[in-house]
Amino acid sequence: MTDTFGQVVRVNAGKSGMLYDSAFAIEPDMRVFDPVFYADRARPVSAGGRNAAWFVHDRWGSGVLRKYRRGGLVARINKSHYVWNGAENTRSFAEFRLLQSMHVQGLPVPKVVAASYTRSWCFYQAALITETLPGTRPLASVLKDMPATADPGALAKACANSIYLMHKANVWHADLNAFNILVDGNNKAWLIDFDKGRQLVMTDSLCEANLNRLKRSLEKVLQQQGLAFWEHLHRFYIKNQ
Incomplete structure (x- = not known):
């Protein structure tokens, strides 16, 4: 099922889902959240990112792909799973909505390209793609x-x-x-x-x-x-x- 409202498109596929901005010609495919999909067009972010962020490039442009990772002591036993409480309450969808709202207001934040979640029982994993800020x-x-x-x-x-x-x-x-x-x-x-x-x-x-x-x-x-x-x-x- 695909619902379109404004420039935001929502795609649900079984236990996975994504949001993306239709201004970007990104494929509505969960593979775009895997750095392997980009082959040699992906390289790790060296500063920050908890070793889970990559600069990626595709036909829609250049961006930063970030997989959500836990910090602190919890990360020793659970690096990337969060408790499921509905799609709109996922970390990725919430950040997508917030960034888009901030960008519309002219605040100094990157454009958000796409967000995803993948469910597994009562947990989920998530990822986000934002547009690269050149020369920063x-x-x-x-x-x-x-x-x-x-x-x-x-x-x-x-x-x-x-x-x-x-x-x-x-x-x-x-x-x-x-x-x-x-x-x-x-x-x-x-x-x-x-x-x-x-x-x-x-x-x-x-x-x-x-x-x-x-x-x-x-x-x-x-x-x-x-x-x-x-x-x-x-x-x-x-x-x-």
Whole structure:
């Protein structure tokens, strides 16, 4: 069964299902969520992704294929299975809907291409494809390569502005870290990986919690340089309020 509403197409096939944006000429086939399908047109993402993300290229364009993986202690016994509670409640479908809503609002996030789930008894596995953001690098990498004498002000302001716009749109990021902010050649900061993110009223405490999560990440990856950058970012964020 295929239901079309707006630009989103939903395909159900037995115990599997997918959503895709009809603006992309992607095949309505579950194989597009397997990096093997792309052969030599798939290569692993080196930074972040829990070893479950690939840059892929096909006739519809270039994207990032990400399979959902658990983190923390749970991952030692269960790396990729989640409890089934309906298609619309899967991690992939929820992230697809959120990203599409954010993109329509003009927020700095990648276009979402397709999302999938595959059921197995009372569990499911999931995957998501988003469009590649050309010329971008993780914030952590940009800061590592930044000369000690360079002024990080413009970059900190760009990151603060993007985070502020996300919060103003009442979107909560579940894992705002130094690898989930990508920076392009024009110093624009893009936000990625909205797994478990959701739309809710962003109170001051929730906004600060997001910012503090980023602070911990920057400190872990870059120590004092990361903390100094966060201070710059935080000051610009406050000015936006």
